[in-house]
Amino acid sequence: MENHSPCVPGLFEDQGGVHLLGARCVTCGTPYFPRQAACRNPHCGESKMEDCSFSGRGTVWSYSVADFSPPAPFKCDPPFKPYVIAVVDLENGLRIVGQMMNEFEEMKVGALVELVIDTLYHEGDVARTTWKFKPAGGH
Numbered sequence: 001m002e003n004h005s006p007c008v009p010g011l012f013e014d015q016g017g018v019h020l021l022g023a024r025c026v027t028c029g030t031p032y033f034p035r036q037a038a039c040r041n042p043h044c045g046e047s048k049m050e051d052c053s054f055s056g057r058g059t060v061w062s063y064s065v066a067d068f069s070p071p072a073p074f075k076c077d078p079p080f081k082p083y084v085i086a087v088v089d090l091e092n093g094l095r096i097v098g099q100m101m102n103e104f105e106e107m108k109v110g111a112l113v114e115l116v117i118d119t120l121y122h123e124g125d126v127a128r129t130t131w132k133f134k135p136a137g138g139h
């Protein structure tokens with residue numbers, strides 16, 4: 001059995017579904033991920049933050065293909081393989097970028113997707129994980 005560990009600690013939980021650990025401004029409702037100490041909404045009078053976790057499904061707002069490796073701190077197992085990257089609107093109001101599990105040809109703006117935790121790269125015998133999206137509606 002392979003060991004799994006998040007590539008960056010404290011960003012998500014993977015028990016009873018995937019939960020991204022973010023925050024929300026109590027005053028204006030703006031969601032943030034990762035957690036922020038203060039609200040950046042210029043129209044928000046009083047920045048009061050509370051922890052908030054984001055999960056569930058979302059819809060693809062836009063997508064593209066990363067044809068070559070992004071600069072550090074991005075890591076992947078060599079050789080680099082192009083992957084689909086999408087901007088997803090989660091049902092609870094957060095717009096977030098993530099890698100897709102499926103191919104470019106299968107992508108569609110407005111498609112329903114769900115959060116998953118998957119391996120990003122290996123470090124020794126440890127699989128470093130991150131959040132990704134896969135088409136929703138399957139198993």
Ligand SMILES: [Zn+2]
Nearest residue numbers: 025028039044
């Ligand atoms: Zn605010």
